[in-house]
Amino acid sequence: MSVCLLWLGLSALWQVADTQAAFTIDQVTLTVLPGNNVASGSNLTLHCEAKVSHSLPQPLTYTFSFLQDDQVMYSKNTSSSVVERSLSPARVFNSGRYQCAVRLYDKIKTSTSQKLIVTGLQVPTLKVKSDIISEGEVINATCSAPEEKGSLNFYFYEDDQEVKQARSKSNSVTTTLTLQKLKDVYLHCVYVVIMHPDAGFSNKSKTVKVIVKDLDVIRPQISISPNANVVEGDRVQITCQVQYPSDLDLFLTKGNTILHKYHTTFTHSFTVRAEDSGDYVCKAEKGSVQKRAVYGLNVTELFSKPILRMSADKVFEGERFTLTCHSAVSSSEKINKADIKYTLLKEDRNIYSGANYFATASLATNGKYSCMAVAKGVTKTSQPLDLKAKVPVSTPVIRVVDRVIVGRPFRVLCEAENGTLPITYTLKSHMSEAERRVVEATDKALFSNNYISSPEEIHSFTCQAQNEGRSIRIASHPLRAEVIVPVSKPVLVPQDITVTEGSNLTLTCRVQKGTYPIIFTWYHNRLPLPTQEVRSLEGSHIIKAIERDQRGDYYCEASNYNIEIKRSHPSRIGVSLAVWKKALIGVFCVLLLVAIVIVLTVFLKKMPNPRRKKQATELSVKPSRPKSGDPMRMSLTLDIEDNTILNGTPCVMGRNVWSENVSGSDSDDHTDVDSELVHPQEVDPSKEVLVKKSIEPEYSGQHTEVQMSTPGLSQQAALEYAQLNNSEQEPA
Structure with a gap:
């Protein structure tokens, strides 16, 4: 449809589009007459009508286009609003979907599509150039359907069997046919419209008979002399002939092999061998025609094909071997064993004349051997024997794969540099049974799961290698490897x-x-x-x-x-702790103890105690009737050693000063007190402690002053001591 619209647009360039008139295309109708389904050969008309509304005074010019399957098949410019297109006679080629398009200035309108079906095909006509041909000739045949349209496919049949297919853009085709049978044949043809395969095949054309004449004049003949049964070494002649040689080829073949070729009768001569037995064919060919004749030849062996054997199936380098060639006599009436001469060949070169050959296997003796037997002009060669001396296994090498650790499994590899496979490797150790490996694709064997309990045991491992078929075993050196001993518990x-x-x-x-x-x-x-x-x-x-x-x-x-x-x-x-820290702690503890003792002493002194008050009263110094208003002075000197102060307690100190006198006197004899407790002496002023105590006598108001000088006693201790005494002498 798009192609149609493009064509209509280009074709309307010549029309005048610039107009001020008003118009519209109301309807476009396509009618197929007499109907949409007609038989082939019918008269068919496509009727297209356009209805237009306009305000123009002059007649309008329309462009009508007929389309078949979206392709423009006919176009016409006219002032009429109706156009018809005739399709007479209608053929299958005319089948399809049709539309009508009308263009008026710059406006286009298309009708609805109409499907047209034309049924029925014309019966084709078959003609041959000659209806009498010789065997092998080709036939020129023409099949045509003159009334059909479009491209056609033609099919040719020989006795209802399709033999050829040909395509033509017209309604006829001419081709050549090669007959498949050497007899009279009957030919016919049919066709198909390529664009409308649904229409099917046409009816068959009339059958044409073609007579085929046989070419017996080229049939060959074959003969063999002296006869068809001969012995090896005999000479035979095979003759291939034809009576009427004329433009042909003559062949002598055996199997797929052409022995001779000529254009007329010929003779092929040769000395026969046993393998020459079989059928011989003489063929005569002219064009595609072939005639043949067959003759069988039977050849008896003079002696059998020789056989070459080696004394041993397997031979190793350095070993002796023998090659023997043997052939049996088949026609004893013509030859005996002595008539057969043998020749040994290596790589197709003569190396020895005789039936038996002796040598020592080595790298130089390797190769392909064969033997040739000759008698009465007949030569036969044995099948080749491929000799390859096996290489003895070399001294194997034993080694570890990774590392050896005492008490853990390790892997051992045995390898021989030379040696023909297969090779059997044996790993031996006094700690375990021998283990074997047979290798066929490599020259090494791997042994796993080996253990040792001490480093010295590694040297007990050895490896042996042996070729297949030999009893000789080659041993390796003892295994040497670094052995790792794991550490013991530390x-x-x-x-x-x-x-x-x-x-x-x-x-x-x-x-x-x-x-x-x-x-x-x-x-x-x-x-x-x-x-x-x-x-x-x-x-x-x-x-x-x-x-x-x-x-x-x-x-x-x-x-x-x-x-x-x-x-x-x-x-x-x-x-x-360090020593100095211990000493420091000791000093600290002593000082702490002294402080505790002092605190306890002070505490105890301050506690109310009647006995202590009594003792203090007894120890007080009575005045010796001094004058009124004069105090009595008493100087008390206490000599206390340093170690007593450091090691004693206030209680001990008090006892040393007072207890003896208190317990020993109940009288008021001041002389005894003075003589025992008061010892005036010169002392160091720095060590003198003066304690003044105001004592109020129980019966007098006089004061007594006591001065005490205590060498070695610190001022603080003396003061505490004086305070203690003061507290004890205070009246209750």
Whole structure:
């Protein structure tokens, strides 16, 4: 439809489009007369009518277009509003979907589509150039349907069997036919409209008979002389002939092999062999026609085909071998065994004349051998024998694949540099039974799951190699490989000790066995300390000037070659205080004790005690009737040693000063008191403690002044002592 509109647009360029008149295309109608379904050959008319409303005074000019399957098939410019297109006679080619399009100035309107079906095909006509031909000739045949339109496909049949198909853009085709049968044949043809395959095949054309004449004049004949049964070495002649040679080819064949070719009668002569037995064919060809004659020839063996054998199926380099050629006599009336001569060939070169050949196998003797037997002019060759001497296995090499660890499985590889496969490898050790491996695709064998319990056992492994078919075994050298001994459980020393703060502590981690290098790692309360790699069975870690916070549990780990990490038992390390810290604490404790004692003494002195008041009263100094208003002075000197002050208590001090006199006197004899308690002497002013005590006598208002000088007693102690006495002498 789009193609139609484009064509209509281009065709309307010549029309006058610029007009001020008003018009419209109301309707376009397409009618197929007499109907949409008609038989082939009917008179058919396409009727197209346009209805237009306009205000123009002059007649309108229309452009009518008829379309078949969206392709413009007819177009016409006219002032009439009706146009007809005749399709007479109608054929299958005219079948399709039709439309009518009307263009008026710049407006286009298209009718609804109408489907047209034309049924029935014309019966085709078949003609041949000659209806009498010779065998092998081709036939020129023409099939036509003059009344049909469009492209056609033609089919040719020979006795109802399709033999040819030809396509034509017109309604006829001429082609050549090659007959399939050597007899009279009957030909006919049909056709199909390519654009309308649904219409089917046309009816058959009239049958045409073609007579085929046989070409017996070219039939050949074959003969063999002296006869068809001969013995090897006999000479025979095969004749192939034809009576009327004329423009033909003559062949002599056996199987698929052409032995001779000529254009007329010929003879083929040759000396026969056993393999020449069989059918011989003489063929005569002219064009596509072939005639043949067959004759059989039977050839008896003079002697059998020789057979070459080797004395041993397998031979190794350095071993002797024998090649023997043998052939049996088949026609004893013509020859005997002595008449057969043998020749040994290597790589098709003569190397020895005779039936038996002796040699020593080596690399030079390898190759293809055959033998040739000759008698009465007949030569026969044996099947080739491929000799390849086997290579004895070389001394195998034994080695480990990865690494050897005591107590763990390891793999051993046995390999021979030379040797013909298959090879049997045997791994032997005094610790285990022999293990075998047969290799066929490689020159090495792998043995797994081998164990040793000590490094020395590695040298007990050996490997043996043996070729198949030989009893000789070649042994390797003992296995040599580095053996790794895993570390034993380590021991950490010292164990559970206490060291003094500030001293150095050496932690030694020791194992009984293990291959160097060994890695030692120390841990303190599960926290890792520095790691040490050494080439010995022990390692040391020194903690310098150990501190109190470094006490706790220590242990070590040992490993080598990333095999296994083993851990020691833990050791508990205690850290005691330094000596100076102990001394300082001791001094502090002594001072603390002294302070406590003093506090307790003061506390006890202040406690109310009647006995102490009595003792204080007794110890008080009575005045010796002094003058009125003069105080009496008493000087008391207490000599107390330094160690008494440091080691004694206030209670002891009090007892040393007062207790003896108090307990020993109940009288008021002041002379005794003065003589026993008061010892005036010169003292160091720095050590003198003056205690003035105002005592109010029980019966007098006089004061007594007591002055005490106590060497070695500190002022603070003396003052406390005076205060204590004062408190005791105060009246209740």
